[in-house]
Amino acid sequence: MDGAGVGVAVAEREGVTLQELKKKMAEFSRERDWDQFHSPRNLLLALVGEVGELSEIFQWKGEVPRGLPYWKEEEKQHLGEELSDVLLYLVRLSDVCGIDLGKAALRKLELNAIKYQAELCKGSSKKYTQLNAEDNAILCCSDHGVSGTKNSSCEQ
Numbered sequence: 706m707d708g709a710g711v712g713v714a715v716a717e718r719e720g721v722t723l724q725e726l727k728k729k730m731a732e733f734s735r736e737r738d739w740d741q742f743h744s745p746r747n748l749l750l751a752l753v754g755e756v757g758e759l760s761e762i763f764q765w766k767g768e769v770p771r772g773l774p775y776w777k778e779e780e781k782q783h784l785g786e787e788l789s790d791v792l793l794y795l796v797r798l799s800d801v802c803g804i805d806l807g808k809a810a811l812r813k814l815e816l817n818a819i820k821y822q823a824e825l826c827k828g829s830s831k832k833y834t835q836l837n838a839e840d841n842a843i844l845c846c847s848d849h850g851v852s853g854t855k856n857s858s859c860e861q
């Protein structure tokens with residue numbers, strides 16, 4: 706399939722899973738004999754590089770409204786490409802480190818919900834360590850797997 710064909714196929718796909726991206730990146734790498742270069746450290750550096758390219762798009766623009774209403778289509782497409790590079794390297798890095806990114810992210814969301822209980826932080830952007838001290842001690846321990854108990858190790 707030529708480049709344009711791939712472009713159309715990709716543009717029409719919805720509901721892509723992390724699993725699918727992981728497989729495609731593994732295939733992409735294997736076909737090019739690039740596994741030798743896709744080490745954890747190299748992928749991390751590539752990821753950081755792409756985060757830099759992503760930042761450049763926003764650089765010097767000042768704050769921009771959500772949905773980017775005043776951006777040209779080409780700018781949005783470029784943004785999509787840089788976001789994708791970040792995602793693809795993140796997925797690949799997770800894979801070569803043996804981390805199930807989907808599972809890890811779901812677990813982290815649960816931990817976040819414990820740390821940032823809605824009734825404690827609604828409408829506030831404070832870090833959990835700055836929330837009510839008493840509640841925070843309990844939340845902090847929950848995050849370290851010591852559910853519901855206060856523990857001095859949580860001070861770190």
Ligand SMILES: Nc1ccn([C@H]2C[C@H](O)[C@@H](COP(=O)(O)OP(=O)(O)OP(=O)(O)O)O2)c(=O)n1
Pocket residue numbers: 739742758789790793794
């Ligand atoms: N050793 C490599 C090189 C590239 N890629 C893949 C993952 C990224 O999605 C994309 C990165 O390609 P480039 O390094 O060419 O970076 P850009 O696509 O951002 O191009 P440019 O730097 O010209 O903007 O290609 C990869 O998996 N492994």
